[in-house]
Amino acid sequence: MLGKRPWKMAAGAAAIALLAAGCTGGGSDDSEDSADSVVIGIVEPQHLVPSNTTETAGSQVLASLYYPLVTFDAKKQPVETAAESITSDDNKVWTVKLKPGFTFHNGEPVTADNYIDAWNYGAYAPNGQGGSYFYSRIDGFVDLQAKDPDGEEGPQKAPAPKAKTLTGLKKVDDTTFTVTLSAPFAGWKAVMGYNSFYPLPKAAFSAPGVLAEGFEDAPVGNGPFKMKGKWEHDSEIKVERYADFKGTAPKVNGITWKIYQDQQAQYADLVAGNVDVQTQIPLESLASASGDLGDRLQRSPNSSFQFVGFPTFLKEFQNRDVRRAISMAIDREEMTKQIFLDSETPATSFVSPVVTGYRPNSCGEFCVHDPAKAKQLYTKAGGPSEIRITYNTDGPHKAWVDAMCNQLKAALGVNCIGVGEPKFSDMLTKVKAREPVGLIRLAWVMDYPLMESYLGPLYSTTGSSNYYGYSSTAFDNLLAQGSAARTPQEAIKKWQQAEDILADDMPVIPLRFGQNVYGFSDRVANVSVDLFRKVDIYKIELVAGK
Amino acid sequence: MRDPGVVTGVAGPAPAADRPRGLAGDAWRDLRRSRTFWIAAVLVALFLVMAAFPALFTPADPRACTLDRQYDGPSGTAFFGYDFQGCDTYARTVYGARNSITVGILATLIAGVIGLVVGLAAGYLGGWADAVLSRVVDVVLGIPFLLGAIVLARRLSQNASDDGVLAVVLTLGLLGWTTAARVVRSSVISAKNQDYVAAARMLGAGPARLMMRHILPNSVAPFIVVLTVLLGANIATEATLSFLGIGLQGDAISWGIAINESGRFVRSAAAPLVWPSVFLALTVLAVIMLGDAIRDAFDPKLR
Numbered sequence: 069m070l071g072k073r074p075w076k077m078a079a080g081a082a083a084i085a086l087l088a089a090g091c092t093g094g095g096s097d098d099s100e101d102s103a104d105s106v107v108i109g110i111v112e113p114q115h116l117v118p119s120n121t122t123e124t125a126g127s128q129v130l131a132s133l134y135y136p137l138v139t140f141d142a143k144k145q146p147v148e149t150a151a152e153s154i155t156s157d158d159n160k161v162w163t164v165k166l167k168p169g170f171t172f173h174n175g176e177p178v179t180a181d182n183y184i185d186a187w188n189y190g191a192y193a194p195n196g197q198g199g200s201y202f203y204s205r206i207d208g209f210v211d212l213q214a215k216d217p218d219g220e221e222g223p224q225k226a227p228a229p230k231a232k233t234l235t236g237l238k239k240v241d242d243t244t245f246t247v248t249l250s251a252p253f254a255g256w257k258a259v260m261g262y263n264s265f266y267p268l269p270k271a272a273f274s275a276p277g278v279l280a281e282g283f284e285d286a287p288v289g290n291g292p293f294k295m296k297g298k299w300e301h302d303s304e305i306k307v308e309r310y311a312d313f314k315g316t317a318p319k320v321n322g323i324t325w326k327i328y329q330d331q332q333a334q335y336a337d338l339v340a341g342n343v344d345v346q347t348q349i350p351l352e353s354l355a356s357a358s359g360d361l362g363d364r365l366q367r368s369p370n371s372s373f374q375f376v377g378f379p380t381f382l383k384e385f386q387n388r389d390v391r392r393a394i395s396m397a398i399d400r401e402e403m404t405k406q407i408f409l410d411s412e413t414p415a416t417s418f419v420s421p422v423v424t425g426y427r428p429n430s431c432g433e434f435c436v437h438d439p440a441k442a443k444q445l446y447t448k449a450g451g452p453s454e455i456r457i458t459y460n461t462d463g464p465h466k467a468w469v470d471a472m473c474n475q476l477k478a479a480l481g482v483n484c485i486g487v488g489e490p491k492f493s494d495m496l497t498k499v500k501a502r503e504p505v506g507l508i509r510l511a512w513v514m515d516y517p518l519m520e521s522y523l524g525p526l527y528s529t530t531g532s533s534n535y536y537g538y539s540s541t542a543f544d545n546l547l548a549q550g551s552a553a554r555t556p557q558e559a560i561k562k563w564q565q566a567e568d569i570l571a572d573d574m575p576v577i578p579l580r581f582g583q584n585v586y587g588f589s590d591r592v593a594n595v596s597v598d599l600f601r602k603v604d605i606y607k608i609e610l611v612a613g614k
Numbered sequence: 615m616r617d618p619g620v621v622t623g624v625a626g627p628a629p630a631a632d633r634p635r636g637l638a639g640d641a642w643r644d645l646r647r648s649r650t651f652w653i654a655a656v657l658v659a660l661f662l663v664m665a666a667f668p669a670l671f672t673p674a675d676p677r678a679c680t681l682d683r684q685y686d687g688p689s690g691t692a693f694f695g696y697d698f699q700g701c702d703t704y705a706r707t708v709y710g711a712r713n714s715i716t717v718g719i720l721a722t723l724i725a726g727v728i729g730l731v732v733g734l735a736a737g738y739l740g741g742w743a744d745a746v747l748s749r750v751v752d753v754v755l756g757i758p759f760l761l762g763a764i765v766l767a768r769r770l771s772q773n774a775s776d777d778g779v780l781a782v783v784l785t786l787g788l789l790g791w792t793t794a795a796r797v798v799r800s801s802v803i804s805a806k807n808q809d810y811v812a813a814a815r816m817l818g819a820g821p822a823r824l825m826m827r828h829i830l831p832n833s834v835a836p837f838i839v840v841l842t843v844l845l846g847a848n849i850a851t852e853a854t855l856s857f858l859g860i861g862l863q864g865d866a867i868s869w870g871i872a873i874n875e876s877g878r879f880v881r882s883a884a885a886p887l888v889w890p891s892v893f894l895a896l897t898v899l900a901v902i903m904l905g906d907a908i909r910d911a912f913d914p915k916l917r
Binding site (some may be wrong): 332352353355356399402403406407451463466469470474476477478483484485486487488528 | 875
């Protein structure tokens with residue numbers, strides 16, 4: 069009988085290992101080298117070039133490296149920070165005056181040229197910057213674009229655009245420049261708070277209009293923190309205080325942006341004290357989080373909006389009654405209560421309650437749970453017998469996607485499968501390749517506190533995050549009319565009409581509005597997470613003696 | 615089932631005295647008296663029936679889940695209560711047997727066939743064929759199993775739109791045959807040098823007859839044992855792969871997936887994690903016990 073025991077032991081051990089693997093914390097290395105810096109968890113940023121950063125993680129890191137022209141007060145009104153003043157008489161020509169004395173981390177003074185060069189780079193279509201959408205209001209933007217004669221997929225290359233610089237950007241003197249818009253826009257000052265409007269130092273360019281290689285791995289900014297070392301992909305980004313910074317001084321000497329692929333592992337690190345701030349507690353840990361963290365678990369409103377989109381190339385969803393029926397089959401209340409433990413609220417509008425112009429239930433009857441009516445409509449419209457929902461597994465989505473699938477199965481009598489992709493970009497790659505992904509899981513955090521931020525980027529034909537390819541001339545027109553309106557009230561009226569078109573068309577299904585449910589370690593205090601889901605890096609401080 | 619302690623009466627073995635018992639007959643006689651064998655066999659049979667006809671065990675639909683029963687306690691036919699999504703834990707555990715066991719058996723068959731062919735060829739032919747085949751075995755054995763499985767499973771499941779059973783089966787089969795090949799090779803080498811093989815050869819037996827009639831039957835015992843161990847290991851590995859998210863995909867139900875999903879919510883409810891784990895552990899244990907008993911019976915020298 070000798071020699072057979074080890075096998076049994078191995079089998080038993082394998083079963084135990086499976087159980088134990090559920091709670092691996094991830095042996096983090098010691099980050100004790102800088103005791104006066106804080107560790108904040110993020111996911112891997114896609115880019116760290118200001119004009120190419122459109123997601124929260126990159127935006128969060130850039131917020132520590134750059135100082136914006138404006139920031140937002142408690143009433144969501146823009147107030148000048150890096151700018152001395154931003155003025156306009158006609159909402160068309162805006163004069164930006166910079167505060168003097170600011171320098172980049174490499175010692176270069178910050179001048180009007182730095183803004184103009186950076187924005188020109190971002191707007192020039194061949195550079196392929198994800199945030200170029202933000203410059204589209206500036207006069208001359210169309211001349212920096214080039215229409216690909218046979219579409220993006222075609223073999224022919226797009227011709228070079230007519231111009232390389234925006235005619236709307238004019239330098240007045242070293243600290244003053246003007247921005248001329250192609251049409252008046254009352255909300256322009258707020259738009260300039262977004263990270264696409266950060267300046268770039270001369271050192272960022274190897275030649276005029278050519279970004280220096282490797283700049284992205286160690287961006288040089290004008291903000292309170294500078295890079296310490298390089299961006300260590302999938303691991304961490306370290307920043308330390310920039311001594312010559314003239315703006316609002318932060319209270320910590322450095323920040324380590326620690327990159328996680330698994331939110332559960334991050335939570336385990338938070339409880340163990342290896343990470344100081346987690347901006348979103350994973351769903352699975354919500355039930356136990358108040359016990360784990362006590363009053364270090366907090367909530368604040370945010371601007372996030374969770375929804376699923378229908379890629380327009382999928383034939384089976386082209387009938388809008390199919391889309392409406394799917395929306396009506398979803399019980400949003402039940403989902404937010406049972407899955408999210410009320411950490412999110414049901415969304416029955418396309419814009420978030422945090423912006424002026426929000427109307428409850430703008431989606432109307434199609435966002436009201438009514439399984440019987442949904443089934444009737446779905447059958448009549450000939451909806452597909454199988455629905456797929458594609459989501460990224462590096463976010464906490466599986467639980468609610470499965471729950472939504474179960475709701476669709478029960479209400480519509482269809483088969484429903486949740487398909488996980490490792491990263492969000494993997495999902496987008498599949499969408500671009502026109503694979504049968506089914507519904508795609510998406511979310512949005514506003515760029516500036518205007519209703520338009522929930523409409524333009526997501527649904528306009530040229531929108532930067534219009535991944536599903538929605539296009540409506542009526543919508544585009546109303547959006548443009550709203551943006552051109554003289555007063556905010558007029559603008560909101562037009563934008564609300566545009567939102568009504570969405571409610572009618574249902575290119576996406578609104579699901580939930582978010583809250584920041586964040587936790588922090590006992591080393592830090594004054595932690596606040598803003599509407600943009602970013603930690604306020606100017607307020608956070610270390611607790612003495614910890 | 616007979617009381618294993620009681621030796622069979624006169625009526626049983628009497629006719630057998632005329633004819634000498636073969637290897638299999640001998641083994642069966644031993645097995646019948648082994649308590650381990652019977653326990654393992656009953657368990658294995660139970661799980662096989664569960665895999666083939668899950669509806670016999672539960673009338674519930676494992677895919678009918680509604681959030682309003684989230685974490686509800688045991689009731690009616692839902693002996694183990696409900697999980698986070700409001701699915702019947704018992705039904706999902708029962709239905710999970712099919713994928714887990716199918717993957718285990720198919721992967722073991724693939725590994726067994728490859729291992730047997732390679733081992734026989736290497737052992738019997740010897741010379742350069744042995745050298746080449748043994749190096750191939752070394753190379754495959756040199757691939758770290760989990761790493762190889764992750765790469766292979768992801769690669770294979772990329773094109774598949776199914777639930778990933780085929781990808782997992784191929785992954786486990788293609789990576790798991792090496793031990794079988796080595797065992798078969800070594801026992802073939804030791805068998806082919808036996809006197810009775812030499813005798814058969816001198817009497818004019820060809821290679822095919824030698825292999826099928828004399829060498830294979832005498833080297834099959836360790837092979838069977840390796841396969842049963844591999845079967846248990848494969849079932850556990852499917853769970854590992856599914857746990858890592860690269861195994862079965864979509865809405866497939868398996869013990870590995872159940873363990874993966876409920877592990878995250880273990881602090882809210884433990885039952886959806888515990889039961890699939892118990893079923894998994896029992897199956898693996900039963901198969902391995904069965905393998906042990908069979909080996910003991912076939913190879914009395916090892917006792």
